[in-house]
Amino acid sequence: MMNAIASSDLRRRYGRTAAVDGLNLSVPLGSIYAFLGPNGAGKTTTIKMLLNLLRPTSGSSEVLGTPSQRLGPAEFTRIGYVSENQQMPEWMTLRQLIAFCRPLYPTWNDPLCHKLVSSFELPLDIPLRHLSRGMRMKAALLVALAYRPKLLVMDEPFTGLDALVRDEVISGMLEVTEQEQWTVFISSHDIDEVERLADWVGILDGGHMYLSESAAALQARFRRMEAVTVDPARLPARPPKSWLAPDVTPHRFTVVETEYVGGASEQRVADAIAGAEQIAAAEMTLREIFLALARTFRIRP
Amino acid sequence: MLPFDVKFKPGAPAYEQVVYAVKKAVITGALKPGDPFPSVRALSQELRINPNTVQKAVATLCEESLLRVRPGIGTVVAELGPASRADKAALLRDEVERLVVEARKLHLDSADIIEAVREHWARLASDQPAYDERYRVK
Numbered sequence: 001m002m003n004a005i006a007s008s009d010l011r012r013r014y015g016r017t018a019a020v021d022g023l024n025l026s027v028p029l030g031s032i033y034a035f036l037g038p039n040g041a042g043k044t045t046t047i048k049m050l051l052n053l054l055r056p057t058s059g060s061s062e063v064l065g066t067p068s069q070r071l072g073p074a075e076f077t078r079i080g081y082v083s084e085n086q087q088m089p090e091w092m093t094l095r096q097l098i099a100f101c102r103p104l105y106p107t108w109n110d111p112l113c114h115k116l117v118s119s120f121e122l123p124l125d126i127p128l129r130h131l132s133r134g135m136r137m138k139a140a141l142l143v144a145l146a147y148r149p150k151l152l153v154m155d156e157p158f159t160g161l162d163a164l165v166r167d168e169v170i171s172g173m174l175e176v177t178e179q180e181q182w183t184v185f186i187s188s189h190d191i192d193e194v195e196r197l198a199d200w201v202g203i204l205d206g207g208h209m210y211l212s213e214s215a216a217a218l219q220a221r222f223r224r225m226e227a228v229t230v231d232p233a234r235l236p237a238r239p240p241k242s243w244l245a246p247d248v249t250p251h252r253f254t255v256v257e258t259e260y261v262g263g264a265s266e267q268r269v270a271d272a273i274a275g276a277e278q279i280a281a282a283e284m285t286l287r288e289i290f291l292a293l294a295r296t297f298r299i300r301p
Numbered sequence: 302m303l304p305f306d307v308k309f310k311p312g313a314p315a316y317e318q319v320v321y322a323v324k325k326a327v328i329t330g331a332l333k334p335g336d337p338f339p340s341v342r343a344l345s346q347e348l349r350i351n352p353n354t355v356q357k358a359v360a361t362l363c364e365e366s367l368l369r370v371r372p373g374i375g376t377v378v379a380e381l382g383p384a385s386r387a388d389k390a391a392l393l394r395d396e397v398e399r400l401v402v403e404a405r406k407l408h409l410d411s412a413d414i415i416e417a418v419r420e421h422w423a424r425l426a427s428d429q430p431a432y433d434e435r436y437r438v439k
Contacts, residue, residue, distance in 0.1 A: 032351055171346045196315050196350040219314065228406075280402065283314060 004029045004151050004183035005050060007061035012045050012054065019045040021207030022059070027185055027200065031214075034194040035187040036290065037204035043187040044083075046204070047155050051081060064151055077105050080144030083155035086136065090129035094122055094139050098146075105147035113146040116172055134165035141169060145176055152176070154186045158193045170197060191290040201286060203293070211293070215286055222289045223260040227253045227269055227276035236272045244296050256292045257281065303339060303347050304332055315350050319358035327367055327378060329425060338368055338376040 005027035012020040020042045027033045037043050048054035050061050052071040061068040066075050089097065094117070102108045117124065120138040128136055137157065144152065152173065158166045176182060188194050202212040227233075233248040242259035253273050257265045266279045284292070305326035307319055326332040341359060345352040359376060362368040369379040404414050 167349055170349045174342065174346045174349070174352065177342055177345065177352045196309065196348075196354065199351050199353050278406065280406070 002029060003027055003062075004031075005033075005061070005063050005185060007046075007050065008059055010046070010049060010059035010061055011057045012042075012049060013057045018207050020049065020056075023204075023208055025061075025202065025209060026212065027183065027202075029183055030181045031200040032184045032194075032198050033186070033200040033202060034191070034198035035185060035202050035204065036191060036194075037187075037189065039189050041189075041204045042207045043189075043204055044155055047083075047153060047185075047187060051079070051153065073104075077107065077147065078150045080147070080149035080152040081155075082137070082140045082144050082153070082157055084157065084159050086140040088128055088136065088140060091127055093125050093127055094142075095124040097128065097139065097143060098124075101143045101146075108147045112148065112175070113142070116142045116145060116175065119175075120168060120172060134161050137161060138165070138169060138172065141172055145172065148176055150182065152182075152184045154184070156187055156189065158188065158190070166193065191287050195286050198286070201290075203290070218286065218289055219283060221258060221260050222284045222292075223257045223265065223281040224284055224288070225253075225255050225257050225265065225269055225279065225281050227273060227279040229253055229273060230275045230277065233273055233276070239272065240268055244292055256284070256289075303344070304336065307348055309348075316354045316358040316361070319344075319348070319350075319355065320361050323358070323362055324367060327381075332378045334378050334380040336378045337374075338378060340375065 003026045005025060007023050007025040010020055010023040010025070011018060023042075023046060025046070035043055035046075045054065049056045050063055050068055052068045055069070063071060064075065064078060071079075089100070092100065098113060102113075120135075120142060122135060122138055122142065123131075128139060131139065141154075141157070154173075157169060161169065173184065186194055186198070199215050200213070201215055201218060203210040229248075229251050232250045233253045235246055235248055239246050239255075242257055244256035244258055246255040247253070253269070253276060255269070257268075259265075260281060262281075265281060269279050270276050305322050307322040309315060309318055323332065332338075338359075339347070341352050341355045344355045344359075348355070359368060363370060363376075366379055366381075368376050370376050400414060404411075
C-alpha cells in the first residue's frame with residue numbers, strides 16, 4: 001500500500017449537477033497533502049465520500065487500504081477527522097468528551113492528551129457550547145489526535161480562526177509527526193494557510209483534479225523568468241506551450257515557465273524575445289505557483 | 302523559544318531560509334559549538350513548517366559541518382574545523398553570485414556593493430542594532 005487515500009473515477013451528482021466529476025486522487029503515505037480549491041469545488045463532498053459519510057453515485061475509493069464503503073468502527077480508530085462544521089455533543093465538557101472518546105480507541109495516549117489540553121489552553125469543565133469557535137476546533141482536534149491516528153483528515157480546519165489559534169492548531173497537529181508514515185490530508189480554499197506545511201498539493205476544480213504533485217516537483221518545474229530588453233519587447237505570435245502569462249512592459253519581459261530546464265529555458269526566452277538580456281530565472285513559492293495557475297485557468301483562488 | 306530567528310520571506314525555498322538563519326546564528330555567536338540543536342519536531346512545530354523541510358535543512362547543515370549528530374544526545378552545533386580560507390570562501394560562492402546579479406539588475410556598481418558589505422560587516426562585528434545612524438532620533 002503506497003497511498004493513504006486513493007480514488008478512481010469517483011462521482012457524486014446532486015440532481016443534474018456533478019459535485020464531484022470523475023475524481024482520481026492519490027495521497028501518498030507519509031505526506032502532508034493540501035487539497036486546494038475554491039469554495040464549491042467539491043472538497044467536502046469528496047471527503048465525505050472518502051470517509052463513508054456519503055455514498056458516491058459511481059466510482060470507488062480506498063482509505064488506508066480499506067474500500068471507503070467498508071470503513072467501520074475498527075478502521076476509524078486509525079483515522080482522525082476534523083471538519084469546519086464539526087458535530088460535537090455540545091452539552092458535554094471537554095473532560096466528559098475525553099472520558100467518552102478514550103475507551104473507543106485502543107491507541108488513546110493519555111500523556112499526549114494532557115499535553116494537548118495544556119498547549120491548547122483549553123478549559124476542562126466548561127460545556128463545549130460555551131466555548132469560542134477556535135476553542136471548539138481545538139477540542140475537536142484534540143480528541144482526533146490523542147489516539148495518534150495513522151491518517152488525519154481536516155476539512156477547512158482554519159476557516160474563521162484568527163492567526164494565533166491557527167498557529168496553535170498547526171503546532172498541535174505537528175505534535176503527532178514523530179510517528180512513521182503519518183499522513184495528513186487538509187482541504188483548504190486558501191493556499192496561504194498551508195503553504196509551508198504541505199509537501200503534496202492537489203488542486204480541485206469543477207469536481208476533478210486539475211493537478212496533483214509533490215511540492216518539490218512543482219517547485220522544480222516552475223520558474224518566474226525575467227529579462228530586460230533594449231528595444232520595446234514584443235511577444236511572439238505563438239509563445240512556447242510551457243509558458244504561462246507572458247507579459248511585456250516597454251523594457252521588461254516576464255513569464256512563468258512551467259517546464260523549467262536550466263539553460264534550455266533561458267535559451268527559449270532568448271530565442272522568442274528579440275533583444276532579451278540579463279535573462280534570470282527565480283524559484284517560486286507554492287503560493288506564487290498557485291496564483292499563477294489560478295489567474296491563467298480562472299480557478300478562483 | 303528557538304535559539305535563532307527565522308522570518309520567512311516569499312521567494313526562496315523555506316529550507317534555504319532555515320539554513321541561512323542557522324548559519325547566521327552560528328556566525329554571530331547566538332549558537333555556540335556544543336549547543337544542543339532543537340529536534341525536527343520541535344523546529345517544525347515552532348516554525349509551523351513541514352517536518353520534511355526541517356529534515357532537509359538539518360541534513361544540509363550537517364553536510365556543511367555546521368551541525369553534528371551525537372548518538373544518544375541529539376544534534377549539536379559543531380566545532381568549526383580548521384577549514385582553509387579557500388574552503389570557506391567557496392561556501393559563499395553562490396551567495397556572492399546572487400548578490401552580483403541582483404546588484405546589476407539594480408544598476409549598482411561594484412563600489413556600491415562593497416560599501417554595503419562593509420557597512421553590514423561593521424554592524425554585525427560591533428553588534429549594533431541594524432538601523433542606519435542617520436535615522437536615529439537625537
